[in-house]
Amino acid sequence: MRSSNPVFSRRGFSRDNGYAGFNTAAQAGYAQGNPYAQNPYAQNPYAQQDLQQGAPPQAPATTGRMTMDDVVMRSALTLGTVAVGAALAWILLPVSTTSYGLAFGAAIIAMVLALVQSFKRTPSPALILGYAAFEGVFLGVISEMYNSRWSGAPFQAVLGTMAVSAATLLVYKAGWVRVTARYARIGMAIAMAFILVMAVNLLLVAFGVAEDGGLRSFGPLGAIVGIIAIVLGAFFLTLDFKQIEDGIAYGAPRSESWLAAFGLTLTLVWIYVEMLRLVAIFSSND
Numbered sequence: 410m411r412s413s414n415p416v417f418s419r420r421g422f423s424r425d426n427g428y429a430g431f432n433t434a435a436q437a438g439y440a441q442g443n444p445y446a447q448n449p450y451a452q453n454p455y456a457q458q459d460l461q462q463g464a465p466p467q468a469p470a471t472t473g474r475m476t477m478d479d480v481v482m483r484s485a486l487t488l489g490t491v492a493v494g495a496a497l498a499w500i501l502l503p504v505s506t507t508s509y510g511l512a513f514g515a516a517i518i519a520m521v522l523a524l525v526q527s528f529k530r531t532p533s534p535a536l537i538l539g540y541a542a543f544e545g546v547f548l549g550v551i552s553e554m555y556n557s558r559w560s561g562a563p564f565q566a567v568l569g570t571m572a573v574s575a576a577t578l579l580v581y582k583a584g585w586v587r588v589t590a591r592y593a594r595i596g597m598a599i600a601m602a603f604i605l606v607m608a609v610n611l612l613l614v615a616f617g618v619a620e621d622g623g624l625r626s627f628g629p630l631g632a633i634v635g636i637i638a639i640v641l642g643a644f645f646l647t648l649d650f651k652q653i654e655d656g657i658a659y660g661a662p663r664s665e666s667w668l669a670a671f672g673l674t675l676t677l678v679w680i681y682v683e684m685l686r687l688v689a690i691f692s693s694n695d
Contacts, residue, residue: 473663480657483667487541492545493542494541494544497545497546498511498545498549499549502550502553504557516544523671555688559693573643581646596644603641606624627689631690632691643680645675645676649669652669
């Protein structure tokens with residue numbers, strides 16, 4: 410199982426990754442007896458050896474395998490580290506030019522750590538918790554900045570993030586959204602296009618071509634872009650839920666629960682930041 414950054418990549422959906430299982434010969438050979446044959450994304454990534462030996466995939470022993478408790482514990486630890494880092498930054502770094510610089514530096518370090526973990530084949534708890542700590546510092550500073558101008562914005566953003574997460578989980582568990590390979594490909598194409606447009610917009614703003622933030626302004630256009638970003642965050646959550654569900658069902662190694670926690674944290678941070686901007690936009694228009 411592989412869970413990655415919505416900003417960077419979702420390696421679990423690459424054609425070369427055993428987890429996605431797109432069109433591999435072994436899976437094709439077992440397609441007739443596989444109840445998931447019509448859904449390439451749902452193939453068992455942990456049954457490759459059985460398939461190569463000509464035997465149907467068997468559920469692995471539970472010893473050392475990922476469980477929901479493992480995912481919950483790792484996610485709580487990772488998100489708790491983000492929360493502690495944010496609280497300390499809020500308390501110890503009052504809004505100033507210095508704190509902005511520290512927040513920018515923390516964001517860069519967090520990005521680097523996330524990239525390193527995204528390209529590693531195995532999870533590293535140290536890298537994941539390090540990312541969470543530096544991301545927390547960044548979130549603490551920007552949350553205090555938003556709160557100083559729009560009182561209560563961070564609290565509203567937290568509530569909004571929780572609401573989006575709960576609604577997405579409800580929709581996923583109810584089966585209203587089916588996470589298939591086609592769904593993942595289309596969603597990722599839209600997400601990559603969105604990120605590319607945002608990167609271009611950032612360059613235009615940096616060079617003075619676009620004024621007032623361009624597409625990321627605090628006006629109606631910025632609100633529309635923010636809503637699109639939050640919808641994409643919900644899309645990433647469905648991918649995370651599917652990866653966790655399949656990892657548990659197919660007996661992923663317990664260490665994979667760290668990747669599940671990493672993916673969830675990245676996605677929730679994405680949603681929180683976008684929700685914070687959206688709350689500020691609506692507050693500015695009151």
